[in-house]
Amino acid sequence: MPQTNIRMDVRAIDPIISIIDIQGDVSAAAEQVLTDAYAQANAPTTRVIILNFNGLAYMNSSGIGLLVTLLVRVKRQKQHLLAYGLSEHYRHIFEITRLSDAILLYGSEQDVLAAARAL
């Protein structure tokens, strides 16, 4: 089994916005943790899910695949997926993979919350 070096905490900012704080590695091993975190964040009133990558240590293509899966679920719930805290390298990867087109990236929590409330 893949080793898990991941932790995700969910913060409900308000009934509409939830933030998932990611600590560690986003790889195939993070699948269940991410699923659980989204389940926790996904309240009936939740309209925006925000991923906090400030604690991201490592992300690989499997992790990108998990984000795509999460994105599919979020879209089904008519929700929005936003992110912030990505390093330059992973921003580059988000751009390469065009994930940045589907997950809007912001530099700080303040910026992303402002954008979320404006949706």
Add this chain to the structure above:
Amino acid sequence: MVTFQVVSRTAQLTAPPKKRSRRFPRKLFLVTHVVTSMGISALLFVAILNITRSDYAFILLPVLLSVFINGSRPYNLDIFRSSTPLYLLLTVCLGVIYYSVVTEFVLLTHPASVGIIYVTVALAWAIILEPVRAYFQSIIERRFNVRNREAIKAVAAFTSTLREEIDLDQLRERFLTVIQQIMHPYSVSIWVRATVQQQEQSDSPERSVIAIASDDALIAYALSHPGAAEIDRLQLDSPLLQDLKARAVEIAFPLTSQGEVIGLLALGPRLDSNHGVFRLLRYGVIGLLLLGPALNEEEYAYEDLALLNSLAAQVAPALRVAQMVQEEQQQVRERERIEQELRTAQAIQLAFLPKDVPVLPGWQIAPYYHPAREVGGDFYDFLVFADGRLGLVIGDVTGKGIPAALVMATVHTMLRTAVLEMASPGAVLARVNDLLSAEIPTGMFVTCFYVLLDPKNGRLWYANAGHEPPFRQRGGNASELWATGMPLGMMPGTRYDEYEAALAPGESLLFYSDGLVEAHNAQHEMFGFPRLQALLAGNANVASHIDFLLAELKDFTGAGWEQEDDVTLVTLQRILESYRMNEQQEKLHLLRESTVASVSGNEQQAMEWMAEVARPLHLSHERLDDLKTAVSEAVMNAIEHGNHYASDKEVVLQVLASDTAVVVRVRDQGDGKQRPIFDPGTPDLEAKLAGREASRGWGLFLIKKLVDELYIINDEHSHTIEMVMHRDGVNTGEHTSTQEE
């Protein structure tokens, strides 16, 4: 046709008994014999009477009569020795009574007669009364069972062990022996249905093989008339019958078992064996005693035939059992012989196939050879020249087994000898053809395709001696590398045209033998050239053409396919040039090499290792991050898709550097079954989000985007991902190349 193995025994005589007719000539002979004997007896009697002048001379008359009628056949003293006193007493009494009655009748009817009239009357009474005497004698014989005493003993001894005898040869010999003992034939032969092996081993003069039509009239007669058949009496339209008559066979016994004629016992003329009493008996039964002109011309008595009938009824099943045992033993031996021959042929074949495959930079050569159960004579060879050129030969010898393997070995040696003197494929084939034509067995020949390759530039010179031309694969196209010529060994002096071509990077040749294209499936369809060509054209990017074609062949033939012929495949591929192959290759040097176990998560370990190794190279922070992620992705790919998370398999990492580039190679170990890695192109995010594609599948795409050049090298056993990062910090743009080795 029904084939019989015939085992015969013939008495050791200077000449065989005369063939005699059974009807009128026998009676004529009998009468002549009797009359002559009577005449001689009468003359002697008259002479004795004149000399002695005594009436007691008449006493001698019956004695003389018996002596001359019996001729050279003395009484069988063995009979007397083996008989009981009572039997001897009765026999003597009967003789005395016979003598007395004859004498009394003579005296009563012609008391005063003298001379020739007296003699004639005496002889007449003797003849008239002999059947009566013989009749009573036969009663005595039957009562004491004298005649068959020895025969019955022999038969009893034979039949008592009959059930234990399962050796056909032994049984047959013992049967012939007992027949000789009880029947005393001049010749006796036993015909038993022959196996194929017995038919092939029919060179023994005592064990000939005779084939007769299965619908021969005599066979039908034998089935419908069990028991002895007297050959001379039969009138059938039967070639077998005519043959038996020509062989002087008198009695034929069909040996039948379960409604099938499994053999035939043929007896020739009977030899006399001093059975005097027997002869007398026979006179009473079949009336032949007086007609037997010679001791070796007796007929068989009814008792003989009855005994034989009984014997045959017991022997036939025993023969059948022994025959089945022998057939089984022969089959076992034949199987062992064939297996040994197959092993020998395969050993010869394999001994002459190359042990190693030449390693040529920029080229990938892969052979495959799998012999059929019965080796078919396929071969291939690699001939390495001092100037770096490579000769590649593939061929097929007609025929199978050891002969084909031996010819293959001969051709192999001739080819290797010829290339010492010349390199030109046409000249080599011509030389081998001339040498081979003088030595190859009639009806055999060898097909052969010879290619001479200059690996530096991909130029090919080739000639063909009747072999299937190789297929040349270029992208999505497959065409034959056409050349024609007579097979080797067919016609001395044949010239072979030489052709020239060039293989570009990425192109390949597939050499093959007819075992592939002539394979049949359960529906009797042939794999065929068109199928092979279409498969090659439609699957240019497979990692291994050999594995791919073998998988296709397996799918085509289905489970349980018995390989009909050797299957030989050789691929010659000019691989695409990777970074290591280009002009900068000489400037690259290996910085570090390491391995990681195929455990998920170790890609991060590789990533850190990469960072450490790359530190002296002074890559920018961004480019180093890109390279680290690319290496991580490549290692993860190797762990998952190459080594399938087998923790005992390693992923090999190499970092090479030149003044202008850093090259990282990541190679898995594979399992020989892995699918090739291809450039997947750009993932379609919309399709993934819409659920039309899996969410995964980003790895190679990421690598391609993160490094300056990407090469994917698929070979027979592993995948190598080669990533190039330029040190000037300039990404020259996307460059990806996939190649199969």
